Amino acid sequence: MEIRQIAATERTDTMFPLQTYAFRPSPGADADRETYAQRMQYYRTAVSLIAEEGGRTLAGVGAFPMRQNVRDVVHDMAGVASVTTDPSARRRGFVRALVGRLLHEMHDRGCTVSALYPFRPSFYGRFGFVGLPRFRTATFAPEGLSGLLRADLPGEVERLAMREGFDDFDALTLRLLGERHGFSVFDEVRTAEFRESPARWVAIARVDGEVVGAVAYRIDDFGGDLVADDLLVTGPLGRALLLQFFARHVDQVARIVMKVGADDVPELWGTDLAVLTEGRVAFPNRGGPMARLLSMEALTGTATSATGAVTVEVADDEFIGGRYRLAGEGGRLIVEQCKDEPAATLTCSGISALAYGVLDPVEVVTRGFGQVDAAAIGPLTALFPRRMPYMFADF
Known part of the structure; x- marks a missing residue:
């Protein structure tokens, strides 16, 4: 070979x-x-x-x-x-x-x-990758959002062909890159393809000229489904403006099918909203994403409210193997190599799960990703509180 x-x-x-x-x-x-x-x-x-x-x-x-x-x-x-x-x-x-x-x-x-995105997670687990949540799909009839039609919301929604609204859409993704945990984007070369392909509409929500939400979508047929990609918003107002826009399709489509994050709660979007929120994982073609760290020192500077310190050893990994002192100082995480006796011995999957916020220290142990002394559970939990990532880019 x-x-x-x-x-x-x-x-x-x-x-x-x-x-x-x-x-x-x-x-x-x-x-x-x-x-x-x-x-x-x-x-x-x-x-x-x-x-x-x-x-x-x-x-x-x-x-x-x-x-x-x-x-x-x-x-x-x-x-x-x-x-x-x-x-x-x-x-x-x-x-x-x-x-x-x-x-x-x-x-x-x-x-x-x-x-x-794995064809078989256990295969990539051997390379230190750990699972992240897959996006959810919310399916509902537009009449379930009828209450929003009576709301007088500041702002407006513009419908454009993707090639016309791409610059605003792309700018919003770059803003969310800096604000949303787990969010990922391609470089400019790869991103350029999405301006033209595939053919989609994009609804862009603005308040006082500022883009506060965007969603790409297509309509498969009259009386059929409106199929929306990721619901990208900067906050509740952007979400409400986009949902109000979709509510106006009540006599055009039977259902709206939309991608949402693991932390979204579509059942709270409307009083009489009947919605199926589904997270479906299957292999080889519907797996949730996986991720891993390639550098421990790069975690330095991560925001944390913790003030304690703990020494961990990352075992048997050619990129991040070694002993590290993890400490919260001045609201930031400090990661330094050291020779101290570790209070936790973790695989790459284990420390990656903590960094991405998908498992807590006890779950890391029960999943077989390492051993954690009882005294280290509290400091590790404080340094890496549970936090669900949302990985936008699909590749």
């Missing part, structure tokens, strides 16, 4: 056949290949690796340079994607070797966190 990095222009001849077989109905049409080749202009900054044997491409992986908010600090992130293997090469270690090499490459480029 030979592993080599390829340019975006080489993906069509090497990775495209693997991806279409793995992720698309097959055999595919020639037009699919042409469309893929045209899209490669948006992959120029992606890092793409392939594994070859006898001159034949048998597996491939890629990573997009991204940014992600982790507890209100924005990190450079490696978004792992395009993980594919030819059936003849599966279970021979090709993907394991490629993912390991890819993480090294992205770490060397300065990425301090990484995330992906």
